[in-house]
Structure formats: C-alpha cells, structure tokens
Amino acid sequence: MDARMDARVDAEDPAEPKREARLRREAARLGLALRKSRTRNPLRMDYRRYKIMNATGDYCMAGGFPFGYSLTLDDVEAILGEVEARREDEELKRAWAAAHPSVRDSDAKNRR
Numbered sequence: 001m002d003a004r005m006d007a008r009v010d011a012e013d014p015a016e017p018k019r020e021a022r023l024r025r026e027a028a029r030l031g032l033a034l035r036k037s038r039t040r041n042p043l044r045m046d047y048r049r050y051k052i053m054n055a056t057g058d059y060c061m062a063g064g065f066p067f068g069y070s071l072t073l074d075d076v077e078a079i080l081g082e083v084e085a086r087r088e089d090e091e092l093k094r095a096w097a098a099a100h101p102s103v104r105d106s107d108a109k110n111r112r
Contacts, residue, residue: 019073026080030087031055034076037069050076
C-alpha cells in the first residue's frame with residue numbers, strides 16, 4: 001500500500017467521535033453498551049469496528065460474529081433504531097392491553 005492509501009485508511013472523519021458519543025448515549029438509554037475495538041492497526045478486520053453488549057457486559061447482543069468487533073457506526077445506528085422501535089411497540093401493546101382489559105380476557109377465553 002502506498003503512502004496516500006495509508007493516509008486515507010488512517011484518516012478519521014471529524015464527525016465520527018461525536019456520532020460515536022451519541023450512539024453510546026442512545027445505547028445506554030436502551031440498557032446496552034457500545035464497545036469499540038482497541039486495535040490500532042488499520043489492516044486488521046476489526047479496526048474501527050464496534051459491538052453492542054448488554055449493560056453489564058455479560059454477553060454480546062450484536063457485532064460479535066464473524067470476529068470480535070464487526071459493526072460499523074452505520075450498523076450500530078440501524079440496530080439501535082430497531083431495538084428502540086421494538087421496545088416502543090411492546091410498550092404500546094402493554095398500554096393498550098391495560099386500557100382494554102375486557103378484550104384481553106376474551107382473547108384468553110378464545111385461546112382455550
């Protein structure tokens with residue numbers, strides 16, 4: 001690889017740290033943690049890659065396959081958006097069921 005290519009691979013987008021911080025806050029709000037690969041070698045596959053862990057760090061929610069850190073910031077943003085949408089849907093369903101107990105009771109009777 002020539003020197004110009006090295007400079008392009010190693011150059012970081014100036015907005016990337018702010019975006020990373022925003023995604024870390026969003027993950028924390030959802031009870032998750034965003035972890036960044038510690039590798040400094042731009043030729044490694046996990047260079048500037050991320051994974052999403054549960055808040056305690058017990059297990060990897062996304063980005064642990066095929067190697068330890070495999071998500072880009074775009075991937076992280078998409079996954080966190082999906083997690084947030086699913087949680088909002090679940091909250092809506094719970095709120096609707098709480099507001100309509102008779103429907104819930106009749107559904108339970110129909111399933112028997």
